[in-house]
Amino acid sequence: MKLDITDIISDFPAFRVAVLIAKDLSIRQERPAELDAVIAERMAACREHWGDTALAEIPGIAVWRRAYRAFGIKQTSYRSSVERLVKNVLAGRDLVAINGFVDAYNVVSLSHVFPAGADDLNKVDGDIAFRPSRPGDSFRDMAPAGVDGVTEAPPKPGEVVYADVEKILCRRWNWRQDARSLVTPETKRAVLTIQSLGEGDLEAAVADATDLIERFSGATVAVTYADADAPLVVLAGA
Numbered sequence: 001m002k003l004d005i006t007d008i009i010s011d012f013p014a015f016r017v018a019v020l021i022a023k024d025l026s027i028r029q030e031r032p033a034e035l036d037a038v039i040a041e042r043m044a045a046c047r048e049h050w051g052d053t054a055l056a057e058i059p060g061i062a063v064w065r066r067a068y069r070a071f072g073i074k075q076t077s078y079r080s081s082v083e084r085l086v087k088n089v090l091a092g093r094d095l096v097a098i099n100g101f102v103d104a105y106n107v108v109s110l111s112h113v114f115p116a117g118a119d120d121l122n123k124v125d126g127d128i129a130f131r132p133s134r135p136g137d138s139f140r141d142m143a144p145a146g147v148d149g150v151t152e153a154p155p156k157p158g159e160v161v162y163a164d165v166e167k168i169l170c171r172r173w174n175w176r177q178d179a180r181s182l183v184t185p186e187t188k189r190a191v192l193t194i195q196s197l198g199e200g201d202l203e204a205a206v207a208d209a210t211d212l213i214e215r216f217s218g219a220t221v222a223v224t225y226a227d228a229d230a231p232l233v234v235l236a237g238a
Contacts, residue, residue, distance in 0.1 A: 001238035003224070006231040007131040008160055012067060014198035016227040017130070018206045019191060021121070021237035022219040027185045028100040035216045039095055039107045046089050046110055055087055060113030063197040064174070071132075071160050073172055081174050082115045101183055104212035105192055112205035114194050115174035117162075119181035121189035121238070126165035128191070130173070133159045139168040142179040162193070190219075191238070 003019055031039075055061050064080035079087075085106060089095065095106055102118065109116040133155035141153050155161050155171050162170040170177045174195055183190050194209060196202045202225075210221045222237025 001235045002127040002232060003226050003235055004127065004129040004131070004232045005226050007129070009228050009231045011070065012197065013228050014063075014196075015130070016196045016198075016202060016225065018194045018196075018202055019224045019226070019233075019235055020194070020206065020209060020213070021222045021224075021235055022101075022118075022190045022192060022213050022217065023188070023221075023237060024219055025101065025188050025190060026218040027183070027187055028216075029185045030100075031097045031103050032100055032216055035100060035103060035107075035212070038212070039103065042107050042111045043089050043094060046086065050086065050090060055083060055090075058086065058113060059199040061086060063199050064115065067160075067197055068172065071158055071173075072156070073159070078172055078175055080115050081117060081176075082109050082113055085110045086113065099183070099185055101187070101190065101213065101217045104216050105194075105209055108194070108205055108209040108212065111208065112194075112200055112202075114196055114200055114202065114205050116192065116194045116205075116209070117170055117174060117177055118183050118190045118192040119169055119177070120183050120187040121191045122187070123181040124164045124169070124191060125167070128162070128164050128169065130160060130162050133157060133161050133168075137161065137163065137168050138166070139171055140179045142177050142182060191235075 061083045105116045137154050160173040161168045194205050213219050224233050224236045226233045
């Protein structure tokens with residue numbers, strides 16, 4: 001299995017992505033108490049560190065706002081996944097409990113201010129890529145009401161997407177995931193991406209995610225990086 005970022009790296013040369021393949025997962029629907037404590041501590045740290053800072057001035061958010069504008073996304077309703085996490089926590093809302101695996105990578109995203117997202121590897125078809133959208137791309141929105149009330153909502157022309165060979169896995173780069181490959185307690189193999197545009201310590205985020213996934217989902221994790229120097233990579237562990 002390969003990851004390809006060739007089609008966007010010339011426009012976004014600072015893009016770097018870590019791909020974590022997690023195997024032998026044992027995902028609990030309920031958030032473990034120890035993970036709940038970690039999340040509470042990280043939310044408090046986020047509020048203390050960024051509470052007096054405008055979202056637009058947080059470096060790990062600002063870079064994604066600029067990237068979104070670069071491929072034509074200007075509406076404030078369309079923001080990177082990490083901006084939504086940070087915004088909610090700074091507004092006093094807690095991270096939504098989904099399951100032990102998703103909650104673990106969401107708190108890594110919050111703590112290190114990187115977008116992150118995962119898919120059930122058994123529901124991913126062929127190789128994966130970050131690329132501009134193409135005619136015929138299929139996306140099924142994970143939100144109950146979908147995009148503008150429409151569940152099947154293909155991307156706009158030129159939009160950066162994350163896709164396998166048959167469908168979009170995430171629209172607007174890292175805005176919202178497709179419903180067909182979500183990680184659930186039944187998932188045994190997952191592919192997680194942690195995405196950087198030059199701000200922050202990506203290796204530290206990867207180490208954090210690996211630790212939490214192994215501790216709370218019983219998995220083994222293999223990591224591969226792609227960037228401008230290695231835009232097409234074979235994924236370890238896939």
